[in-house]
Amino acid sequence: MPPMIRIQNLRKEYRDLVAVKNLNLELEPGDIFGFIGPNGAGKTTTIKMLATLLTPTYGTAYIDGVDVVRYPEAVRSIVGYMPDFFGVYDDIKVWEYLDFFAAAYRIPRAKRAQIIDDVLTLTDLNVKKEAYVESLSRGMKQRLCLAKTLVHDPKVLLLDEPASGLDPRARIEIKELLKELRSMGKTIIVSSHILPELADFCNKIGIIEKGELIISGDVNEIIRQVSGHHTLEIRILDENTPEPSQLSIETLASQTPQEGGVAVKTSAEMERAIALLRSQPGVDEVKRSDGKLLAHYVGEPNQEWRILKALIENDIRVLSFGTQATDLEDIFMRVTKGIVS
Ligand SMILES: Nc1ncnc2c1ncn2[C@@H]1O[C@H](COP(=O)(O)OP(=O)(O)OP(=O)(O)O)[C@@H](O)[C@H]1O
Numbered sequence: 302m303p304p305m306i307r308i309q310n311l312r313k314e315y316r317d318l319v320a321v322k323n324l325n326l327e328l329e330p331g332d333i334f335g336f337i338g339p340n341g342a343g344k345t346t347t348i349k350m351l352a353t354l355l356t357p358t359y360g361t362a363y364i365d366g367v368d369v370v371r372y373p374e375a376v377r378s379i380v381g382y383m384p385d386f387f388g389v390y391d392d393i394k395v396w397e398y399l400d401f402f403a404a405a406y407r408i409p410r411a412k413r414a415q416i417i418d419d420v421l422t423l424t425d426l427n428v429k430k431e432a433y434v435e436s437l438s439r440g441m442k443q444r445l446c447l448a449k450t451l452v453h454d455p456k457v458l459l460l461d462e463p464a465s466g467l468d469p470r471a472r473i474e475i476k477e478l479l480k481e482l483r484s485m486g487k488t489i490i491v492s493s494h495i496l497p498e499l500a501d502f503c504n505k506i507g508i509i510e511k512g513e514l515i516i517s518g519d520v521n522e523i524i525r526q527v528s529g530h531h532t533l534e535i536r537i538l539d540e541n542t543p544e545p546s547q548l549s550i551e552t553l554a555s556q557t558p559q560e561g562g563v564a565v566k567t568s569a570e571m572e573r574a575i576a577l578l579r580s581q582p583g584v585d586e587v588k589r590s591d592g593k594l595l596a597h598y599v600g601e602p603n604q605e606w607r608i609l610k611a612l613i614e615n616d617i618r619v620l621s622f623g624t625q626a627t628d629l630e631d632i633f634m635r636v637t638k639g640i641v642s
């Protein structure tokens with residue numbers, strides 16, 4: 302299958318500043334690409350060039366085989382672009398806003414009402430159909446902005462920090478929405494400077510810094526390449542952890558905060574768990590943090606289950622066992638270390 306997005310030597314200069322340095326990238330249909338980088342790295346500049354809103358200084362990109370520099374009009378019908386800032390729209394209702402964009406995409410009037418209902422349902426904004434845009438909360442505005450990018454049913458979505466500035470609940474809602482778009486087979490580029498946010502629904506990621514794509518590829522491949530290890534996060538029921546039924550504001554308040562706000566008095570079971578983890582092949586370091594055990598795993602991939610088995614067989618009451626969510630953050634710091642001046 303030909304690539305859905307092919308970026309070739311894409312470059313953007315603003316006077317002396319090279320915002321994007323000869324970027325190359327290929328994405329297959331259905332790929333969800335997490336575009337990660339710190340502030341000023343060149344994410345927005347790249348996305349705007351793909352969306353045909355900025356002309357590259359050099360190089361080009363092909364979206365579904367169409368050259369963004371030569372045929373911007375044609376590209377616009379294939380892509381849905383969600384900018385990082387929601388513009389100001391006074392005196393316009395939610396449905397009018399969507400109708401406006403649908404008209405701009407030359408969707409016939411007769412079809413618009415149905416499309417508007419569909420995108421409102423998808424973004425869970427039906428109840429706000431008659432509301433004024435300026436009365437929406439930030440999270441709703443963000444969802445409306447996403448709804449707008451979907452009116453012409455684009456194959457490719459370019460989403461510039463869709464979850465920025467949202468509270469945890471709204472972030473999760475956006476994530477769920479992105480998962481739904483993924484299941485619809487869209488090819489998506491989504492930028493963020495928060496890594497764990499992208500980890501669970503992107504199949505590919507790229508890290509950009511100072512205009513250069515310093516690493517890109519399959520998420521798991523990158524994790525293997527860059528880290529070759531990860532941290533297991535294990536919670537066990539130890540005598541100092543109150544049973545969930547006993548958890549109350551009073552018990553929490555009565556604990557003396559030490560070491561990161563957690564009352565620490567290592568129980569025999571915890572000691573046993575630590576000793577056991579330390580003796581496991583592939584585990585090179587065990588730490589206690591916020592009531593959790595963090596075991597640094599450098600062993601064979603996909604053999605972590607053996608550690609869980611050992612814990613259970615030794616009657617350690619394991620409450621949860623998993624990989625630390627901040628792994629990508631860690632990779633990001635490691636990859637970009639030394640490049641940031
Ligand atoms: N119109 C412009 N004129 C001059 N320089 C610009 C312009 N737009 C962006 N830049 C510069 O280009 C670089 C890349 O900016 P860009 O907005 O693409 O970064 P970003 O990765 O999207 O950052 P953020 O995470 O803050 O959104 C920055 O150094 C920025 O100052």
Ligand SMILES: [Mg+2]
Binds near residue numbers: 344345346385461
């Ligand atoms: Mg940006």
